[in-house]
Amino acid sequence: MQGDIDQNIPSDISMIPYQYQLSFKSHWYFGYLIETLPIEFKDEQPEYILLAEIISISTSWTFGDYEIHEYRHNDTSGKMFPVKTVNSSLKDDAYVSFKTKNTSSDEKSTELLNPATCDYIFSLTATLRGYIFRKCALANETDYTKISYVKGSTTWGLTFYNGDEIYASTSETQYWWNMNRRDIVVTTSAPFPQVIPAIYTAYYDTIQHIRDTKVISIE
Helix, strand or coil: CCCCCCCCCCECCCCCCCEEEEEECCCCCCCEEEECCCEECCCCCEECCEEEEEEECCCCCCCCCEEEEEEEECCCCCCEEEEEEEEEEECCCEEEEECCCCCCHHHCCCCCCCHHHCEEEEEECCCCCEEEEEECHHHCCCCCEEEEEEEEECCCEEEEEECCEEEEEECCCCCHHHCCCEEEEECCCCCCCCCHHHHHHHHHHHHHHHHHHHHHHHC
16 A cells, blocks of 8 residues: 555544554555554464554655545445545654544534644664654643653553553564564553554554664665
8 A cells, every 4th residue: 555545545643542452564665554452263273353444654855754544434334445534744753643534613622632643753863762752732732741751662562651651552562474573552541542552563663674774874
């Protein structure tokens, strides 16, 4: 799907569950699959239900631009269809915008604020320690506020936290031939949508790749 994006996909609010799995779609470019945890059917073979894809929309002039397409069930046709829930880009930091349905002024309230209607920035240091900032336009916020720290690596697992409170974690990745599959668990107290650890993982890998490529070029 890289380089062949349907511009007519409708937008919706993200509905990724609190527990899911993330894996590479391909080893040849940055694309990821978000799936359910293993489900055992009658043949006792675990299977995964596709929930969403992190799709690279980068061109030869850009690198690190992604969309998340989540899949919904059409009750009338019985078929699945995609909706776009996230649009993001990489400059010095990663900017993540959640595409949502139009919200009326009556719904603009800080009391029942849905984190999946806000914008986020991922900032990674030279040692790849991370920070997540959030701005919620529906709450009339004009500045980004730091809401989470991130430590670890995508290989050995990431932890999203603030002080002693852990908001989310990713597991150690499985083997290369299993598409680097890993579990993601998000708590209900997390100040960000459940899909954030997945898109953060994509940017961690992207930024690490960019920095490694620069080192190789210099050498």
